Amino acid sequence: MKVLIRELKKWSAPATVLLSLYIPPGRPIPDVLNLLRQEYSIAQNIKLKRTRDAVTSAIQSAIDRLTQIPKVPENGLVIFCGENFETEESKCFVFSPPEKVTIFFYRTDKYFHVEFLEDMIEETDVFGLILVERDYATIGVLKGTRIEVLDEFEGFVPGKHMMGGQSQRRIDRIIEEMYANFLKEVGEKANAYLLPYLESQKLKGILLGGPGYAKKDFYDGDYLDYRLKKLVLQPLYDIPDQGDAGLKELVMKAQDILKNQKYVQVQNLLEELKYHIAKDDGLVIYGIEEIRKALQMGAVDSLVVYDEPNTELEKLAQEAENYGTKVYVVGDELPDAEWVKKTFGGAIGKLRYKIY
Amino acid sequence: MSQKPHLNLIVIGHVDHGKSTLVGRLLMDRGFLDEKTIKEAEEAAKKLGKESEKYAFLLDRLKEERERGVTINLTFMRFETKKYFFTIIDAPGHRDFVKNMITGASQADAAILVVSAKKGEYEAGMSAEGQTREHIILAKTMGINQVIVAVNKMDLTDPPYDEKRYKEIVDQVGKFMKSFGFDMNKVKFVPVVAPTGENITQKSENMKWYNGPTLEDYLDQLEIPPKPVDKPLRIPIQEVYSISGVGVVPVGRVETGVLKVGDKVVFMPVGKVAEVRSIETHHTKIEKAEPGDNIGFNVRGIEKKDIKRGDVAGSVNAPPTVADELTAQIIVIWHPTAVSVGYTPVVHIHTASVACRITELTSKIDPKTGKEAEKNPQFLKAGDAAIVKMKPIKELVAEKFREFPALGRFAMRDMGKTVGVGVVIDVKPKKVDIK
Numbered sequence: 082m083k084v085l086i087r088e089l090k091k092w093s094a095p096a097t098v099l100l101s102l103y104i105p106p107g108r109p110i111p112d113v114l115n116l117l118r119q120e121y122s123i124a125q126n127i128k129l130k131r132t133r134d135a136v137t138s139a140i141q142s143a144i145d146r147l148t149q150i151p152k153v154p155e156n157g158l159v160i161f162c163g164e165n166f167e168t169e170e171s172k173c174f175v176f177s178p179p180e181k182v183t184i185f186f187y188r189t190d191k192y193f194h195v196e197f198l199e200d201m202i203e204e205t206d207v208f209g210l211i212l213v214e215r216d217y218a219t220i221g222v223l224k225g226t227r228i229e230v231l232d233e234f235e236g237f238v239p240g241k242h243m244m245g246g247q248s249q250r251r252i253d254r255i256i257e258e259m260y261a262n263f264l265k266e267v268g269e270k271a272n273a274y275l276l277p278y279l280e281s282q283k284l285k286g287i288l289l290g291g292p293g294y295a296k297k298d299f300y301d302g303d304y305l306d307y308r309l310k311k312l313v314l315q316p317l318y319d320i321p322d323q324g325d326a327g328l329k330e331l332v333m334k335a336q337d338i339l340k341n342q343k344y345v346q347v348q349n350l351l352e353e354l355k356y357h358i359a360k361d362d363g364l365v366i367y368g369i370e371e372i373r374k375a376l377q378m379g380a381v382d383s384l385v386v387y388d389e390p391n392t393e394l395e396k397l398a399q400e401a402e403n404y405g406t407k408v409y410v411v412g413d414e415l416p417d418a419e420w421v422k423k424t425f426g427g428a429i430g431k432l433r434y435k436i437y
Numbered sequence: 438m439s440q441k442p443h444l445n446l447i448v449i450g451h452v453d454h455g456k457s458t459l460v461g462r463l464l465m466d467r468g469f470l471d472e473k474t475i476k477e478a479e480e481a482a483k484k485l486g487k488e489s490e491k492y493a494f495l496l497d498r499l500k501e502e503r504e505r506g507v508t509i510n511l512t513f514m515r516f517e518t519k520k521y522f523f524t525i526i527d528a529p530g531h532r533d534f535v536k537n538m539i540t541g542a543s544q545a546d547a548a549i550l551v552v553s554a555k556k557g558e559y560e561a562g563m564s565a566e567g568q569t570r571e572h573i574i575l576a577k578t579m580g581i582n583q584v585i586v587a588v589n590k591m592d593l594t595d596p597p598y599d600e601k602r603y604k605e606i607v608d609q610v611g612k613f614m615k616s617f618g619f620d621m622n623k624v625k626f627v628p629v630v631a632p633t634g635e636n637i638t639q640k641s642e643n644m645k646w647y648n649g650p651t652l653e654d655y656l657d658q659l660e661i662p663p664k665p666v667d668k669p670l671r672i673p674i675q676e677v678y679s680i681s682g683v684g685v686v687p688v689g690r691v692e693t694g695v696l697k698v699g700d701k702v703v704f705m706p707v708g709k710v711a712e713v714r715s716i717e718t719h720h721t722k723i724e725k726a727e728p729g730d731n732i733g734f735n736v737r738g739i740e741k742k743d744i745k746r747g748d749v750a751g752s753v754n755a756p757p758t759v760a761d762e763l764t765a766q767i768i769v770i771w772h773p774t775a776v777s778v779g780y781t782p783v784v785h786i787h788t789a790s791v792a793c794r795i796t797e798l799t800s801k802i803d804p805k806t807g808k809e810a811e812k813n814p815q816f817l818k819a820g821d822a823a824i825v826k827m828k829p830i831k832e833l834v835a836e837k838f839r840e841f842p843a844l845g846r847f848a849m850r851d852m853g854k855t856v857g858v859g860v861v862i863d864v865k866p867k868k869v870d871i872k
């Protein structure tokens with residue numbers, strides 16, 4: 082599966098011609114075929130010939146494959162079809178994944194949508210993250226060492242500029258109504274993003290935060306699906322920021338709850354390393370050979386290694402694990418990974434005791 | 438429209454220290470609120486059993502604000518003294534809403550810092566996490582040099598109206614402001630009681646020991662900052678309205694240049710050109726706006742979804758710069774461990790807040806000499822000054838501080854705290870097609 086995903090990820094096109102289709106079990110094949118035929122006729126209106134040909138042929142091959150299948154298998158069905166613009170080779174991948182497909186998803190895009198497959202092979206727990214304020218919200222997830230922003234959006238709730246005078250009360254009422262509508266929108270989006278994780282039993286909890294009281298209004302107001310609401314962990318967190326930065330703050334503020342999560346562990350370890358470096362107390366080690374020596378002495382407590390397959394770094398991580406060191410392999414999803422790579426050649430460890 | 442010179446004034450300070458109350462009382466005493474608004478606020482306060490908060494309710498008009506007794510959004514009001522016409526901006530003091538305060542501060546020429554003298558409240562504001570402290574730093578960072586410190590709640594000191602307490606606060610706050618680079622000739626102190634208006638518009642009978650001017654008198658002593666009318670136009674956008682029948686109305690303060698009805702302006706980062714159909718300030722139509730004016734301007738040729746807070750409108754022939762990378766001089770004022778490459782704080786600059794990743798620590802600077810002390814340091818600690826390179830995570834308009842000061846100074850925040858301040862030395866522009 083991992084190999085297949087890597088292969089699919091290599092595909093990209095200059096136009097939206099790569100077809101991804103996820104069919105959950107129980108969905109009648111004729112329904113799906115109908116949809117594809119509709120999409121086919123819509124695609125015939127595409128102006129650019131090159132794009133039109135590529136899209137219609139992708140849809141046509143999906144239809145061809147699908148007609149040969151009598152019933153959607155137990156775990157559902159996934160189809161990727163498309164043409165590689167460089168080699169002009171067309172290909173279709175059709176398979177039933179190792180885990181249940183929980184959503185129906187169809188799209189033609191510049192790349193294949195493999196994110197749902199990635200979720201399947203990821204064995205880690207998922208935590209939902211929601212930040213909400215009066216006119217802005219962020220929805221995301223925490224998986225392993227990754228925090229992902231799934232959506233970040235603004236609600237058009239005006240501030241207090243236009244007010245004053247005659248119609249003030251009316252405007253106040255309209256503003257409150259817009260606020261409630263915005264919370265509703267946040268709820269709908271959160272449900273759409275997080276329920277699939279719930280259905281695949283990966284969702285272990287939801288962290289809810291934001292500045293001020295909107296988070297409480299959101300929680301109390303039953304805007305979330307009742308199953309998701311049950312997963313909201315208390316307390317609700319005071320978080321001033323939104324977006325990526327806000328989600329990171331949320332996770333770090335909830336570190337007591339999340340102390341077994343890799344993200345929190347790595348982040349704390351990195352902070353600890355910085356602390357020791359700043360103090361210059363000899364408890365930090367870097368350089369592949371230096372680390373190897375320290376490993377042999379049994380002196381390395383934990384190690385952060387930059388994720389670079391088929392290199393000395395990968396070997397080092399393996400060796401360290403054999404010595405019983407806590408090893409964290411980090412990729413570019415972590416802001417500090419760049420620092421580990423640039424400043425320390427990709428590996429930095431915390432020592433149990435001073436060795437020099 | 439008033440012919441008096443115009444000043445933007447922000448009211449800042451720790452949560453619950455009495456900012457909204459002070460502004461409400463001031464505006465009411467001077468007749469800048471209509472009967473209806475006053476009555477409505479009084480009734481609403483009564484209904485919620487919070488009669489003591491009726492003055493704050495004049496400004497805190499959102500349901501959420503009234504029920505919880507905190508300011509969340511900025512309120513802009515007009516107000517006049519003998520000498521000036523003011524736009525007064527009431528800012529929130531709650532730590533969760535510091536980003537709103539920064540937006541307000543970026544648009545102000547002067548500030549009233551409200552500090553409660555009540556036991557415990559003053560100390561909370563001046564603690565390491567307190568917003569009296571943080572707002573002082575941020576006001577300075579956003580270019581505010583003139584500050585009137587209103588030492589409030591003098592009726593609640595122990596004993597009431599205690600001169601000793603007042604002096605202690607003046608001394609400590611003054612020292613702190615000085616350490617952050619304020620010219621103390623431009624900082625004034627006055628003991629006040631907001632709900633009764635003492636030393637705000639009239640002298641206090643209870644504080645005979647104070648012989649200085651009232652807060653209102655101090656307002657007339659403020660100075661008008663220079664107006665850079667000759668520079669290319671820059672208006673950082675604070676909010677965008679879409680009004681049915683009217684169209685798109687961005688709101689913001691003119692920082693440099695002049696805007697006239699009929700002008701073509703470009704909005705960055707989208708790069709779309711639009712035509713100005715009308716300009717308004719405080720519900721009054723004007724033909725021309727200058728630096729310092731807070732305006733809403735109706736534009737044709739752009740949609741609401743194209744622009745948002747933090748974008749900048751500017752001259753078509755000298756458009757605002759979208760930054761691919763920034764070189765900045767920063768000072769780390771607070772950090773628990775160390776700042777290294779990869780660190781990604783939220784940068785608050787003019788009305789924008791965008792996370793920026795530090796991609797290079799170019800050099801550490803000796804604060805005494807201003808010279809390079811270390812090349813490419815591995816990390817920075819609290820107290821360090823440095824030149825760094827930063828990459829905005831999202832599109833961001835920024836200018837060199839030397840050319841457009843208001844668009845070139847910033848605060849860095851992380852985990853709900855201000856970790857540093859800085860100015861932009863250089864900008865590597867991102868190419869944007871003007872449509």
Ligand SMILES: Nc1nc2c(ncn2[C@@H]2O[C@H](COP(=O)(O)OP(=O)(O)OP(=O)(O)O)[C@@H](O)[C@H]2O)c(=O)[nH]1
Nearest residue numbers: 452453454455456457458493507508530590630631
């Ligand atoms: N006794 C007394 N109470 C005051 C004084 N000033 C304000 N208060 C009270 O303090 C409380 C907070 O006042 P606000 O004006 O809402 O404070 P604020 O600074 O605007 O608060 P935020 O906007 O939420 O940061 C209210 O209950 C006021 O009535 C004062 O001088 N004396």
Ligand SMILES: [Mg+2]
Nearest residue numbers: 456457507508
């Ligand atoms: Mg207030």
